[in-house]
Amino acid sequence: MSRATPWSSSEVEATVATYRQMLVAELSGQNYKKRELNRALMAQLHGRSASAIEFKHCNISAVLRDANCPYVDGYKPRSNYQQSLVEVVEELLLRSELVDRAARLAADLPVVDTTGLVDERIIVEPPRTTPPQKGVLEFHADYSVHSLQKRDYLARETRNRELGLAGEYLVMRFEQQRLIKAGKEKLAERLEHVAVTQGDGLGFDIRSFEPNGRDRLIEVKTTAFAKESAFFITPNELACSRAYSEHYHLFRLFNFRKGPKLFCLKGDLQGQLWLEPDSYRAGVR
Incomplete structure (x- = not known):
C-alpha cells in the first residue's frame, strides 16, 4: 500500500480503539505490551507499515494533548492532524466513560513524597x-x-x-x-x-x-x-x-x-x- 493512500474511516477507528486500550491500561497502572497490540492492529490495516501506525498514534497523542487530556507515554504528539481524526478521537476517547474514569482517577491519585x-x-x-x-x-x-x-x-x-x-x-x-x-x-x-x-x-x-x-x-x-x-x-x-x-x-x-x-x-x-x-x-x- 502506498504511504500516500488516505486512511479509511475503519482504519482510523481501529487505530484509535487500539490506542484506547493502551491509554486506559497506562492510566490504570496496568501492564500492557505495545508491540503485541500494534501487531494485532497491523493485521486489521492490510498493509500499513509499523512506522505509519506509530505516526498515527502520535497524531492521536497530539489531539489529546490539545484537548488537555493525558496521552500514551512514548507516542510524542505530532500535530497537523486532520479533522476527521479529531472526530474519531472525540467519539472513541473523549466521549468514552472508561477513558474518563481512568483519566479522572489518574489526575486525582494521591502521591507520597519520596526521600x-x-x-x-x-x-x-x-x-x-x-x-x-x-x-x-x-x-x-x-x-x-x-x-x-x-x-x-x-x-x-x-x-x-x-x-x-x-x-x-x-x-x-x-x-x-x-x-x-x-x-x-x-x-x-x-x-x-x-x-x-x-x-x-x-x-x-x-x-x-x-x-x-x-x-x-x-x-x-x-x-x-x-x-x-x-x-x-x-x-x-x-x-x-x-x-x-x-x-x-x-x-x-x-x-x-x-x-x-x-x-x-x-x-x-x-x-x-x-x-x-x-x-x-x-x-x-
Whole structure:
C-alpha cells in the first residue's frame, strides 16, 4: 500500500480503539505490551507499515494533548492532524466513560513524597510545543451543545494538592543537594518553601540561592503525565517572572510517579510560552 493512500474511516477507528486500550491500561497502572497490540492492529490495516501506525498514534497523542487530556507515554504528539481524526478521537476517547474514569482517577491519585536524593541527572531539555489546533478548540465548544461536561484533566490534576506538594518537596531536596555539592551548606540551610511558609501569593514556591548568594526564585509545576503536557500559570506568576527576570526559574516536573524528570525555563516567561486565555473574572455592570 502506498504511504500516500488516505486512511479509511475503519482504519482510523481501529487505530484509535487500539490506542484506547493502551491509554486506559497506562492510566490504570496496568501492564500492557505495545508491540503485541500494534501487531494485532497491523493485521486489521492490510498493509500499513509499523512506522505509519506509530505516526498515527502520535497524531492521536497530539489531539489529546490539545484537548488537555493525558496521552500514551512514548507516542510524542505530532500535530497537523486532520479533522476527521479529531472526530474519531472525540467519539472513541473523549466521549468514552472508561477513558474518563481512568483519566479522572489518574489526575486525582494521591502521591507520597519520596526521600531519595535527586541531582542534575533528572534535568532534560524543554520540549517544543505548539498551540492547540483550531479543530480541537471547536470540539471543546461542542460539549456545551451536547450537554457534556468539558473534561479538563490537566486542570483537575493541578488541584491535586498532594502531587503539587510532593513536586515542591522534591525541588527543595534538589536545591539543597545542588548547594551542598557547591560547598554552600549554609545557603542550603536558608532555603525557604515560601508556598508553605507564606502562602501562594508571591508568584513562586521556593526561595533558593545561587552559589554566590543571589536569590533564585523557583515556581514548580508538577504533573504525573508527559513532558509535553500543557500547564497552568497565573498572571501573578507571569508578572513575577518579568519583575524578577534575573532570578526567576520555572521548574516543570513530569512523569512524576514513574520517575520524575524536569526541565527549567529561566527569566521572563512571557516570550517563552504560548499562552491561551482560560477564564475571566466577571461581574454585571
